Each structure stands twice: as C-alpha cells, then as structure tokens.
Amino acid sequence: MVSTLNPDMAISVAYIIVAPFLGGLIVGLDRKITARMQNRIGPPIIQPFYDLIKLWGKEPFLASSFQPILAMGYFGFIFTGLILLAFRQDLLHIIFTLTLADICLIVAAYNSKSPYSNLGGRRELLSMLSYEPLMVLTAISVQVVTGTFLVKGIFEYGTPLLLLMPAAYVAQQLVLIIDMKKSPYDVAGSGHAHQELVRGVYTEFSGYTLALIELGHWTKLVFILSLISLFWAQNLIIGWALALLLWFIAIVADNIYPRLTWKSMLRTSWVLGFMLILANFIALAIWRVI
Amino acid sequence: MNSEILISVAVILPILAGLILLIAGKGYRKVVVLPTALILAVTSILLMEERGFSWTPDPVIQTVVMGLDLLLLLYFLYVGFHNENVPVIGLTLIQALLVGYFEFTGGGHHGEPIMMVDGLSSILLLVINFIGSLVCIYAIGYMDEHEEHLDLERSRQPRFFLFLLLLLGAMNGLVSSNDVFWLYFFWEITTLCCYELIRHDGTEIANNNALRALWMGLVGGVALLGAIYIGNYALNTLSLATLIESSPSPLLYLAFALMAIAAFTKSAQLPFQSWLLGAMVAPTPVSALLHSSTMVNAGVYLVLRFAPAIQGTLLTYGIALVGIFTFMFTAIVALSQRFSKAILAYSTIGNLGLIIFCASMNTSLSYSAALILLMFHAMSKGLLFLCAGIIENRLHSRNIEDWEGLLAKLPITTGVMIIGIVSMFLPMFGVLLGKWAAVGVASSAPVFPSIVMITMMVIGSSATTLFWAKWLGKLIILPIREHRIKMEKVSIWYSISTLTILGLDIVASLGASYMVQHVVSIAVAPHYELAWSPGLLKLSTQLGSFMIIPLWIAMAAILFAGFLIHRYKGGNIVPAYLAGENVEGDPIAFRSTADTVVDYRVSGMFFDPDITEGKWNPWGTLVGILLNLIVLGLVII
Numbered sequence: 001m002v003s004t005l006n007p008d009m010a011i012s013v014a015y016i017i018v019a020p021f022l023g024g025l026i027v028g029l030d031r032k033i034t035a036r037m038q039n040r041i042g043p044p045i046i047q048p049f050y051d052l053i054k055l056w057g058k059e060p061f062l063a064s065s066f067q068p069i070l071a072m073g074y075f076g077f078i079f080t081g082l083i084l085l086a087f088r089q090d091l092l093h094i095i096f097t098l099t100l101a102d103i104c105l106i107v108a109a110y111n112s113k114s115p116y117s118n119l120g121g122r123r124e125l126l127s128m129l130s131y132e133p134l135m136v137l138t139a140i141s142v143q144v145v146t147g148t149f150l151v152k153g154i155f156e157y158g159t160p161l162l163l164l165m166p167a168a169y170v171a172q173q174l175v176l177i178i179d180m181k182k183s184p185y186d187v188a189g190s191g192h193a194h195q196e197l198v199r200g201v202y203t204e205f206s207g208y209t210l211a212l213i214e215l216g217h218w219t220k221l222v223f224i225l226s227l228i229s230l231f232w233a234q235n236l237i238i239g240w241a242l243a244l245l246l247w248f249i250a251i252v253a254d255n256i257y258p259r260l261t262w263k264s265m266l267r268t269s270w271v272l273g274f275m276l277i278l279a280n281f282i283a284l285a286i287w288r289v290i
Numbered sequence: 291m292n293s294e295i296l297i298s299v300a301v302i303l304p305i306l307a308g309l310i311l312l313i314a315g316k317g318y319r320k321v322v323v324l325p326t327a328l329i330l331a332v333t334s335i336l337l338m339e340e341r342g343f344s345w346t347p348d349p350v351i352q353t354v355v356m357g358l359d360l361l362l363l364l365y366f367l368y369v370g371f372h373n374e375n376v377p378v379i380g381l382t383l384i385q386a387l388l389v390g391y392f393e394f395t396g397g398g399h400h401g402e403p404i405m406m407v408d409g410l411s412s413i414l415l416l417v418i419n420f421i422g423s424l425v426c427i428y429a430i431g432y433m434d435e436h437e438e439h440l441d442l443e444r445s446r447q448p449r450f451f452l453f454l455l456l457l458l459g460a461m462n463g464l465v466s467s468n469d470v471f472w473l474y475f476f477w478e479i480t481t482l483c484c485y486e487l488i489r490h491d492g493t494e495i496a497n498n499n500a501l502r503a504l505w506m507g508l509v510g511g512v513a514l515l516g517a518i519y520i521g522n523y524a525l526n527t528l529s530l531a532t533l534i535e536s537s538p539s540p541l542l543y544l545a546f547a548l549m550a551i552a553a554f555t556k557s558a559q560l561p562f563q564s565w566l567l568g569a570m571v572a573p574t575p576v577s578a579l580l581h582s583s584t585m586v587n588a589g590v591y592l593v594l595r596f597a598p599a600i601q602g603t604l605l606t607y608g609i610a611l612v613g614i615f616t617f618m619f620t621a622i623v624a625l626s627q628r629f630s631k632a633i634l635a636y637s638t639i640g641n642l643g644l645i646i647f648c649a650s651m652n653t654s655l656s657y658s659a660a661l662i663l664l665m666f667h668a669m670s671k672g673l674l675f676l677c678a679g680i681i682e683n684r685l686h687s688r689n690i691e692d693w694e695g696l697l698a699k700l701p702i703t704t705g706v707m708i709i710g711i712v713s714m715f716l717p718m719f720g721v722l723l724g725k726w727a728a729v730g731v732a733s734s735a736p737v738f739p740s741i742v743m744i745t746m747m748v749i750g751s752s753a754t755t756l757f758w759a760k761w762l763g764k765l766i767i768l769p770i771r772e773h774r775i776k777m778e779k780v781s782i783w784y785s786i787s788t789l790t791i792l793g794l795d796i797v798a799s800l801g802a803s804y805m806v807q808h809v810v811s812i813a814v815a816p817h818y819e820l821a822w823s824p825g826l827l828k829l830s831t832q833l834g835s836f837m838i839i840p841l842w843i844a845m846a847a848i849l850f851a852g853f854l855i856h857r858y859k860g861g862n863i864v865p866a867y868l869a870g871e872n873v874e875g876d877p878i879a880f881r882s883t884a885d886t887v888v889d890y891r892v893s894g895m896f897f898d899p900d901i902t903e904g905k906w907n908p909w910g911t912l913v914g915i916l917l918n919l920i921v922l923g924l925v926i927i
Contacts, residue, residue, distance in 0.1 A: 060861030064768035068859070069852030076848035080841070090834035092726055096717040097841070103716065103759055110763030113695070113878060114866030118892040121763060125895075129756050133748045140733040140744055149730070149834030203867055208859050278741060285737040 023218025063112030120200030431783030499568030510555030557589030560914025574679025616643030666720030
C-alpha cells in the first residue's frame, strides 16, 4: 500500500503528527517574546514541554470522575478537527468539530461544582459565542468565493483569498485573540497565568487532566493558525507569515491592554467582526456584478 | 386493493382504538395501545413500498366526511359561545359560510383521486406512526403518574387517549389526502384534538391556552379554505396535485401564499408562536406529540407539498424569511428561559422555522435538508420531551435551575436526556447534518437575500449552541450532597418509548447515508435530482461533505483513551476550590465570616434583564405580522 501514498498524503500525515509539538514551540516563543517586551529574559523556548511533562507526572487529583474523559475529549476533538483539516475536508464540518471540543471543556468546567470553574465555563461559552460565528461567516464567504466548503477548493482556487477577502482576514484577529485567551479578551482564564490567582475555566484541572487541556490548547493554536494560513493557500509560507503576523499582534495587544468585560468582547466581535466579514461579502458581490 | 386497506388502517385504526378506550376500562389500555402502535408502525413501513397509488373512497364516505365537517364547525361554534370567545365564533362562522357556500354552489368532487400517497407522504407517515405510537405507549405510564397527584373522582384518561389517538389518525389522513377538502377536514380535526388535549387538565390557564390554540388554528383553517376556494375558482379543481402541477398564475400564487399562512399557524411560526408555548400546560405526552411528530409537522408538510410550485418566485424568499427570522428570534429568546418545556418549545419553533426556510428555498439541496431536519428533529425532540416529562414527575419542578446534578439522582433518564440534548446541536447526529446543509442552502442563494439569511442563521445557530450547552452543563454538575449515584427505577412504558426513540435516532444518524439515499430521496426525486452523493463514511454534496461515522469513531477512540488514562493515572476526587474555605465532609458549603457554614449555589446564565420574553415577544410578533403581510403582498408583485 506504500506505493499509493502520494506526497500530499505524506505531508498531511507529517503535519498531523508535528502539529501538537509545533503548538508547544509557538507557545514557548510567545512566552519568550512576552518576556522580552516586559524586559525579562524569559524561559527557554521549550519550557512548555518541561511544564507539560511535569504536569503529567504530578499526583493526580480530580474534581469529578468525568474530568479525564472530558479533558481527553477537548484534546481529542481538536485533534480530529486537525486531521480533517490536514485531509482538506469540509471547512464547516471542521468548525463544528471544534465546537464539540469546546463543549467538552465547558462541560468539564461546569461539571465540578466550583464557583470559579463554573464562572469560567460560562465565560468560555461566551468566548465561543464570540469567535465561532466569525469563523462560520468566514467559511461561508470562502464558499461563496470558491464554490465549495472543502478546504481542497481553496487550494485549487487560483487567487489567494487575502486579495479577495482582506476585511475577513482582519476579522480573524479577533478570533485569534479570543482563542489564544489573550487580553483584552481573555475573560475565561488568561493564556498566561499572569493576571489572576484562580484561572477561570481551568481552575479545577490539575496534573494530567491539565496536561491534556494544555496539549489541546497547543493543538488548537496550530489549528487556528493553519486556518488563517489558508488566506494564502497558494504559497503556504506567505500563508503562515500572515497567520504569524496576527499572532504577533495578539501578543502585543496582550501586553498593552487590560482585560475587558465579556459584554465588550461580545459587542466587538458581533458588531466589528460581523461588519468586516459582511462588508467584504457585499463588496465581493458588487465587484462580481461589475 | 392492498394499499387501500393499508391507508384505511392508518387512518381508522387509531380512531377506533381511541373510541374503544373511551368505553373500555383501565385494564384494556395497554392491550389496545400496544398492538395499535405496532400495527401503525408496520403499516407505515408497508405504505412506503406501496407509495405512488391513489384512491377514491366510496361517495357515501365523502358525504359522511362533509357531514362530520359541519358537525365539527358546530362544535367549535359551541365552544366559542360557551367561552364567550369572539375570535373563535367569528372565525368559525367565516369557515361555516365558506364551507356552506362551497357545498351548495356546485363545488365538490371533480373526479380526481381523493387519497394519494407519494414519497413525501410516506416519510411523514413514518415519522407520525413511529414517534407518535411511541409517545402513546409512554402515555400509558405517564398518565397514571399524572393523575396520582390530581385526586380525580373519575379518571379523565379515556378522553385523553381518545384525542391522542384521534390526532394520529387525523395526521395520517392529512398527509395522504389529495383532495384539498379532505385535507381541510383532517386539518380541522387536528385543531380539535389540539384544543381538547391542551385543556385536558381543566385548569383556568389550560382553558385559556387551549382557546388561544383554537383560534390560531382556526385562522389557519380560514386561510386554508381561502386557498381552496381560490384554487377551485381558478382551475376548477380540488386536487392538490393538479394545483401544484398546473401552470402558475398570480391567482394561484395567492392560494399558495394563503396556504403558507395556514402552515405558519400550525407550525407556530411568528406571529403565531404563542399557542405552542401555551401548549406546555398540558400533560407531557401532548407536548411530545405536538412538538415532534404531529401537529407542527402538518404545517411543514403543506409547505413541502406546494414548494415546488413556487420555484423561482419572490414568494419563495418571503416564506423563507419568516422561517429564518423565527429561527433566529426563538433561539435568542430561549436563552432567557428557565422552564425546561419552554426551552424545548422555543427550540421546536426555531427548528420548524429552519425547516420551512429550507422547504421554501426550493433547490434539491434545500428540499432534502428540510426532510432530514424534519425526521431527525422529530426523533430528538420527542426524546427530549419524554425525558423532561419523567424528570418533571420525579422532581415536581420544570425549572432547570432545580435540575442541577440530576445525573447523580436519575442517572438513566438524565443520561438519555443528555444524549438527546447532544443530538440537537452536535455533529454526531442527524439534526446537525440538516443544519449543515441549511447553511449551504443559505450561502448558495442569490447574494442579497443570502446575506440576510446567513446573518440570521449564524446568529440563531450560535444562540442555539449556547442554550443547549448551558443546560447540558447544568445537568452534569457533580459534587452534590447525595454524591453517590443511585440506580433509578424506570417503568417499562418509559423504557420502551425513550430507549426505542434513542435507538432509532442513533441508528438513523449512523446510517444517514442510507436515510438520504433510500428515504429522503423518494420525496426529492419527483421534483429534483438528488444533490447528495452518499458514501459509507461521508455524505457529499456539491458544496462539501459531512462525516458522521468518522466522528463516532473519533468519539469511541476518545472515550477509550480517556478511560485508559483514567484507569492508569487514577486520581482521588477532591472538593472543589473554594479559596481554602471548604467545609470538611460537605462538598457544597463554605466557611463564611466567623466560620459560619453557608451553602453555596451556582446559578445559570439567563441574560436578565437584556433578554426577557415580555420585552422581546411583542417585537417578534410585530415583525412576524409584517413578514406575513409581506408574504401576501409579494403575490401582487
């Protein structure tokens, strides 16, 4: 069967295997850059891996017996989404799979009757409500441009999406900030444990369950950056440069802004985000008519 | 001959069974209901094979139907005068005038077949007879529990089962009528059953809500009669098939617009949403039946029936707009609801909106999306109502705030309920397959209507995810004081009904490819080419592909891995973090000032006071009325 393995397939498989580790490196890089911005030296880039291994070996405590499965579900469904993405499947379906992962995290947070974790779960739900519609709207715009929801269609389409949907690209900044749990929109628990003593949605996770959540977070980061890189799918180096640009802006924003309320998060994403993508949509339609 | 017997069985058997139960004692209830349910389910499968036949019953029967129709109107008139309800009296009089005029001025039968079963009817028959029968079985157990608290001198169950079964028979008749007058007749019987079932408990609120359901139903009846009258005037025919196949004219579009209004009343679309919300005062089997397999599907059925005839007209967008607006509006209002049945009711109205949207958009993809949603929604919603009813009877509360940690108290029922909730909004189940296709429908429409529809759909879907997810979270909050999970006793009637629907839902979701290829396709085929290319692992359309089985495999792998890790790593269960102020041995209390022990509770998220029914519903109704007027107005253009 090895002969049927085409190079595309090999790249996809390699990507799937590498992605979680790549996520760890990106998180390490994030910590380094953040430290430098704050005039600190910062940890080594592979510090997140040390942290993960340490977490895994810690004495296990659970808040309820569902926690391990739900934490596994968070990582597992993000990973499933990543596999679907690597094999260039349906964009909308990939986003639905991501929702599934988020629901696992939220339910796990609700699951332990801790006021902190419940509040975190609730806020995670609101974060999801803020960024997911933007992803769905972007996927729909992509479908209108390329004629299909399949990621494959973006690769086969001649023009880079960025040239057709610049405003939608800008809207991804909101998605990324909310998803990376960066200020000002880190309401559910910040990505860096630098602002709070009790870490919102993560409060009740410890040891290996927290390690699984962390692994899921890394994978999700690579996953979202990969989605953004599709704005220049014709040359993925440019695509990743675009994605990392937004990533860098998110880190800068994190260091500049304090946390805002969930209402302002929801308002910004639903007003500004919706407007950016829909305006892009209308502009495209008018341009096509002309 | 064979098919004629089958269709007669489907219509008459439930009615007969209901009449028997009216006189027979309590002991006969299961002896009658169980075989009836079984026969109905088998009949609906057999009818799938026989589809494509038509039949005209004996003229005597036709006269009987006419007579019964007048009797029914007389009864409505009595109800109107008895309750001094002006809308009911007025609307009934209008109908009586129209029916009378029609019968005495040479209206009537023109030789077309009266009954006709095609692909669309047979899908509806499957839904009605499978889910509906299971709800009746559930009712055997439920009504006994229900009457325990009521201290009645005489059981009111005989009349309850009569109307429950009559509703099934009427629905079977409705979806297999080709003669619009018969359709109208069965339509009115469903209105009657709905009225009688909602007011079953006889309380004042039940009576008021039943009257509201009645007058709204009668609005639909008037609209339907109007459509019949116009159709007969324009084409001199009473055959639904002829109306749909004949070349379109503005007059005919008016008839279809009126049918759409009639459909909105039955499917509780804005501005007629309030009757279905009021219906939750009735015993649970009524809600389960109205929301999942009968009543509300009558409206959807009508839209699916005439939709191919309005292809390419503005009317398409008008009706679609009502549907999609209803979807968005109800999803947002559902966020604020605390009562389980109210959330379920809003979700039903919203999903029906989505189905009507898909049905009226009139492409191959949209038509199949509507059917997929119709079938899977019926199963999931039926399941949810049945579980909600059991839980309500146990806890004596329908407030979901009181359902906290229910998984430990009622593990089986809550477990099924959780799967039911998951099946409404997560991609392992068929409902989301339908929604996925619906997004494709909205995005591939012409760009300007598309923008409005997409925005509404995205907002609606996000709100839907939110209200289901927070409910899901509430149910499995775990440490509670009674931490040990106790096994619950579930009566045989509850187990049969809920587990069968659950099984059907899972099997149908896993076999979605088969469902699309062999069930949905039979209703789509007469009008369009099937837009799907179903495979074993994924269902593809021109727009993309949806994968259910791979997700189940992923889920199995995750469960297995999670189980292994848990097994291997273990971990003691410790109390939640409470800033160090935990109370030893009491998981839900903390130490307050001066070491006072205080219980804490976590409340749900309901967005007060931004979203409340009182504030939002008037606006929703207003927009609904405007959109309905637009539907009628579009005919003129």
